[in-house]
Amino acid sequence: MNTEIETLYHDGIRESYTRIRHKSGMTVCVMPKETAVTYASLGVLCGAVDNCFTVNGERMTVPDGTAHFLEHKLFAAGEDEADAIARFAELGANADAYTTPDMTAYLFSAAENERAALEILLDFVFRPYFTEENVERERAIIAQEIRMYDDAPSQRGYYNAVESLYHTHPIRVNVGGTEESIRDITPDVLYTFYRAFYHPVNMVLTVAGNLSPDDVLAVCDACIPHDLPPFVTERMFEKEPDTVFRREYSDTAQMSSPVLYFGVKDTELSSDWTARETHAAAVDILNDILFCKSSPLYTDLYDRGLINGKFGFEYELAATYAYVLITAETDEPETVAKEIRQHLSERVRLHDITDEQFERCRRVMYASAVTAFESAEDMMSECLDAAIDGGEMFSALDIMMAVTKDDLFRVLDRLYTPERYAVSILYPERI
Amino acid sequence: MTFKAIVCGKAAVLYTIPKDNLKTDYLSVVFTLPPIRGKTAEYALIPALLACGSEKYPTHGDFSRQLDTLYNAGIGCRTGKSGERYQIVFQLRCLETQCVPGGEDLFSETVAVFADMLLHPALENGVFRTTYVEREKKNLCDAIRSDINNKAGYALKRLDCEMFREETYGIPVRGTLEEASAITPAALYDTYRDMLAHAPVTCHYVGKLSAESVAEKLRPLFAELDALRCAPYYAPETEVVRQAQHPVRVIREEQPTRQSRLCIGYRTGAVLADGDYYKFALFNELLGGSASSKLFLDVREARGLCYDISSFPEGQKGILYISCGISADAYDEAKAAIDAQIAAIRDGDISDAEFSAAKKSLCAGYREIEDGASSLAAWYANRRQAGIDTSPAETAAQVMTCTKEDVAACAARLTEDTVFFMCGTQSGDADGEEDTEADEYGD
Numbered sequence: 001m002n003t004e005i006e007t008l009y010h011d012g013i014r015e016s017y018t019r020i021r022h023k024s025g026m027t028v029c030v031m032p033k034e035t036a037v038t039y040a041s042l043g044v045l046c047g048a049v050d051n052c053f054t055v056n057g058e059r060m061t062v063p064d065g066t067a068h069f070l071e072h073k074l075f076a077a078g079e080d081e082a083d084a085i086a087r088f089a090e091l092g093a094n095a096d097a098y099t100t101p102d103m104t105a106y107l108f109s110a111a112e113n114e115r116a117a118l119e120i121l122l123d124f125v126f127r128p129y130f131t132e133e134n135v136e137r138e139r140a141i142i143a144q145e146i147r148m149y150d151d152a153p154s155q156r157g158y159y160n161a162v163e164s165l166y167h168t169h170p171i172r173v174n175v176g177g178t179e180e181s182i183r184d185i186t187p188d189v190l191y192t193f194y195r196a197f198y199h200p201v202n203m204v205l206t207v208a209g210n211l212s213p214d215d216v217l218a219v220c221d222a223c224i225p226h227d228l229p230p231f232v233t234e235r236m237f238e239k240e241p242d243t244v245f246r247r248e249y250s251d252t253a254q255m256s257s258p259v260l261y262f263g264v265k266d267t268e269l270s271s272d273w274t275a276r277e278t279h280a281a282a283v284d285i286l287n288d289i290l291f292c293k294s295s296p297l298y299t300d301l302y303d304r305g306l307i308n309g310k311f312g313f314e315y316e317l318a319a320t321y322a323y324v325l326i327t328a329e330t331d332e333p334e335t336v337a338k339e340i341r342q343h344l345s346e347r348v349r350l351h352d353i354t355d356e357q358f359e360r361c362r363r364v365m366y367a368s369a370v371t372a373f374e375s376a377e378d379m380m381s382e383c384l385d386a387a388i389d390g391g392e393m394f395s396a397l398d399i400m401m402a403v404t405k406d407d408l409f410r411v412l413d414r415l416y417t418p419e420r421y422a423v424s425i426l427y428p429e430r431i
Numbered sequence: 432m433t434f435k436a437i438v439c440g441k442a443a444v445l446y447t448i449p450k451d452n453l454k455t456d457y458l459s460v461v462f463t464l465p466p467i468r469g470k471t472a473e474y475a476l477i478p479a480l481l482a483c484g485s486e487k488y489p490t491h492g493d494f495s496r497q498l499d500t501l502y503n504a505g506i507g508c509r510t511g512k513s514g515e516r517y518q519i520v521f522q523l524r525c526l527e528t529q530c531v532p533g534g535e536d537l538f539s540e541t542v543a544v545f546a547d548m549l550l551h552p553a554l555e556n557g558v559f560r561t562t563y564v565e566r567e568k569k570n571l572c573d574a575i576r577s578d579i580n581n582k583a584g585y586a587l588k589r590l591d592c593e594m595f596r597e598e599t600y601g602i603p604v605r606g607t608l609e610e611a612s613a614i615t616p617a618a619l620y621d622t623y624r625d626m627l628a629h630a631p632v633t634c635h636y637v638g639k640l641s642a643e644s645v646a647e648k649l650r651p652l653f654a655e656l657d658a659l660r661c662a663p664y665y666a667p668e669t670e671v672v673r674q675a676q677h678p679v680r681v682i683r684e685e686q687p688t689r690q691s692r693l694c695i696g697y698r699t700g701a702v703l704a705d706g707d708y709y710k711f712a713l714f715n716e717l718l719g720g721s722a723s724s725k726l727f728l729d730v731r732e733a734r735g736l737c738y739d740i741s742s743f744p745e746g747q748k749g750i751l752y753i754s755c756g757i758s759a760d761a762y763d764e765a766k767a768a769i770d771a772q773i774a775a776i777r778d779g780d781i782s783d784a785e786f787s788a789a790k791k792s793l794c795a796g797y798r799e800i801e802d803g804a805s806s807l808a809a810w811y812a813n814r815r816q817a818g819i820d821t822s823p824a825e826t827a828a829q830v831m832t833c834t835k836e837d838v839a840a841c842a843a844r845l846t847e848d849t850v851f852f853m854c855g856t857q858s859g860d861a862d863g864e865e866d867t868e869a870d871e872y873g874d
Contacts, residue, residue, distance in 0.1 A: 013530075033452075034452055035452075035802050036798040036799065036801040036802050037795065037798055037799045037802055085722050085723055086723060086784075086788070088723075089722075089723035089788035089791070089792060090784065090787070090788060090791075091791070092788075092791025092792065092794065092795050093795070094721065094722070094795060094796075095722065096722075109795065109799065110795065111794065111795040111798035111799070112791075112795075137732075137735050138735075140735035140736075141731060141732075141735050141737070141738050142738070144690060144737050144738040144739075144757065144758070145738035145739075147689040147690035147756070147758075147855075147858065148582075148583075148690050148738055148739065148756050150689045150690075151582045151688045151689050151690050151855070152580075152581070152582070153580050154580070254579065254686070254687055254688065255577070255579065255580045256573065256576035256577040256578075256579055256580060257573055257576065257577065292495070292499075293492070293495040294492050294495035294496040294499055298492070299491065299492035299495075302491065302492075303490070303492075303566075305566050305569065308569070308570040308573045308574075309570055310573075310577075329573065329577070360496065360499045360500055361499070363499065363502045363503065364499050364502070364503040366502065366532075367502040367503035367526055368503060370454050370526060370530050371454055371455060371503075371526070373454065374453055374454040374455060375802060376802065377802075429687070
């Protein structure tokens with residue numbers, strides 16, 4: 001395979017970047033920007049949901065929390081060399097990493113020595129070093145991380161909600177796993193997972209700041225291994241029913257006020273990025289009209305003192321799962337849930353989205369898109385999220401701006417039906 | 432770097448920081464208020480009340496709709512403190528003209544909405560509307576109570592309460608539940624009018640517009656404000672306590688959590704106004720400011736005692752905090768390890784590699800500030816309060832001149848004041864307790 005290079009432009013927001021299909025199979029996006037700090041991120045298409053997969057047709061399972069454990073441990077180095085964090089630090093670069101349900105990403109930011117920092121990024125990710133001893137030591141650190149999140153009510157509430165929506169999908173699995181599950185993670189497990197997913201074909205590199213496409217390409221040519229066997233891994237998911245797992249659920253946590261999690265399961269899934277993005281754009285715009293601070297629902301609930309401003313909504317869409325999650329801190333979670341149901345039912349019945357609402361929302365979306373390209377860090381992250389998902393960020397913007405009111409009505413009718421709702425409430429513990 | 436200060440009203444100053452690669456205009460407007468115990472709940476409520484509605488935009492929904500129409504312009508408001516100066520901070524942000532499809536002057540329009548919000552709040556009988564006040568009082572009480580939801584933040588707030596119980600710095604920014612509950616519309620309105628009359632105002636603009644142009648666009652706002660202003664203007668100063676005044680206080684509190692939080696407060700003997708605070712900033716970076724710091728490498732990486740550990744300074748009052756999440760039974764080992772790392776720096780046990788890494792990491796952090804409008808405005812606001820105006824780049828250059836002796840001297844000046852240990856009772860580590868919550872959670 002040869003390396004292919006193309007430059008992508010967006011006239012509307014006057015931005016461009018270079019996309020490289022590297023001969024290794026890696027997708028590389030470079031956004032030169034005049035900034036003090038350069039940001040780079042290497043995303044790997046594997047995350048917490050990947051606890052079951054096939055390699056060359058052979059089914060494999062790993063303990064919950066493996067992707068996250070690997071993310072921690074990949075920074076390790078052999079005994080006679082410095083670990084990746086120290087190597088970055090020597091250059092004045094700061095390194096970081098994170099794991100999501102779908103992706104693992106390794107990042108650095110650097111105000112100098114950007115090219116050398118990129119070399120380290122593309123070096124350490126391809127040189128795993130796991131031993132009994134270093135895995136054991138990391139287990140204690142990750143156990144503390146798990147406990148920290150266990151003490152966070154928002155984390156408990158989120159997973160309760162997702163567990164309510166899904167019967168079997170591993171989106172239910174805590175990204176970090178549990179203290180029990182990580183006990184089964186060994187160097188062998190990490191190597192198995194690593195070999196399955198850490199392949200250039202399954203990776204996206206994005207760089208924004210003071211590196212040119214030529215610089216980045218030269219580092220890629222020098223650092224990305226070229227003698228790897230073909231990528232033969234496939235993600236595996238059990239068939240997830242369209243129904244929600246449970247319609248109502250409640251739990252307690254050490255917290256101050258009850259929080260309502262109103263989940264809506266979206267079953268309109270597609271393996272095609274454009275189809276997925278077109279749907280996502282319509283849902284995002286619709287949700288903004290339905291739930292933003294200027295929406296009739298929000299203002300009504302706020303004016304009546306039913307919510308206190310800690311009210312949010314998000315839409316998550318991946319190839320195998322999608323949901324809307326509305327959260328509200330409220331003394332009357334059941335009443336607010338009822339109000340949301342009634343409001344949605346009315347909106348479905350009336351189809352009362354005005355031109356003014358639609359135009360206002362398009363302005364909000366346009367401004368959000370423009371400002372996302374203000375900072376190199378945001379640009380890097382936008383680009384990574386689109387590319388790792390098989391898409392492209394400028395196309396995503398065009399898709400967003402092409403949404404019509406009819407698209408919104410279609411989504412409104414299909415998505416907001418009561419059988420898709422799962423209400424989960426987290427109450428304060430009585431101490 | 433010196434930027435021209437433009438007097439834009441009575442006791443009101445505007446600084447503009449030119450930055451031509453942004454797609455937005457950013458303006459912060461800070462009112463400084465006196466630190467009075469019993470008043471801070473009112474301070475916290477004022478921005479909330481202003482956001483409820485105005486003469487032109489009677490409800491918060493009307494504000495939101497208008498700001499959405501202005502291409503998602505934002506007017507954020509909050510209370511905070513810088514040293515012992517209590518502040519109400521407004522942050523305006525909007526697309527700069529060249530990024531607006533119709534080329535509209537969104538900055539002027541956003542300032543106009545802000546002026547209406549600030550100067551013409553929705554009233555009844557000459558004071559804030561009772562329904563709005565009661566609703567926002569409840570929301571403020573909810574917010575105060577919600578501190579417990581974030582365990583790390585809660586433990587640090589408790590440390591502040593204990594460490595500064597006899598000092599102005601210990602006055603909680605949002606007041607107490609009792610203070611919030613007792614607020615009346617009339618008293619709140621009086622405090623608001625006092626703020627308009629007597630609070631010094633500092634504005635920082637970051638973006639493409641010239642200083643003169645920004646001043647011109649703010650002129651209507653300040654012309655109207657000036658009519659309400661009169662001397663004396665508040666001039667709160669921060670009392671600096673350079674050394675702990677008592678043996679170390681150790682406070683232990685049990686909470687039903689899985690993880691315990693260890694927080695330590697130190698008097699640093701160093702403040703921004705000293706002029707060489709960059710030495711202390713470097714000491715902090717070396718101690719616990721990054722993933723290559725001594726605390727991170729020893730307490731987390733070598734000992735595996737925690738996931739998160741960091742140190743962070745407060746430069747107006749002269750404080751250093753250390754915060755980490757540990758097992759309940761790891762208190763002694765973690766505390767001893769932290770003490771040992773501070774002692775190591777004091778004794779000059781600093782390798783060339785870690786010293787160089789700390790310098791580079793700190794300087795990279797300063798460079799990062801230059802890329803963001805709000806971070807740049809906050810940088811200068813904080814420094815100007817201390818009477819200095821070095822830029823991030825200039826400060827980075829100063830950092831590079833520091834010696835190991837400089838940071839060892841910073842460590843030697845540090846005195847431990849208060850330890851707050853939030854001991855988690857659900858960890859399963861202490862008293863052979865079973866960890867039932869974890870089992871449930873993994874289901």
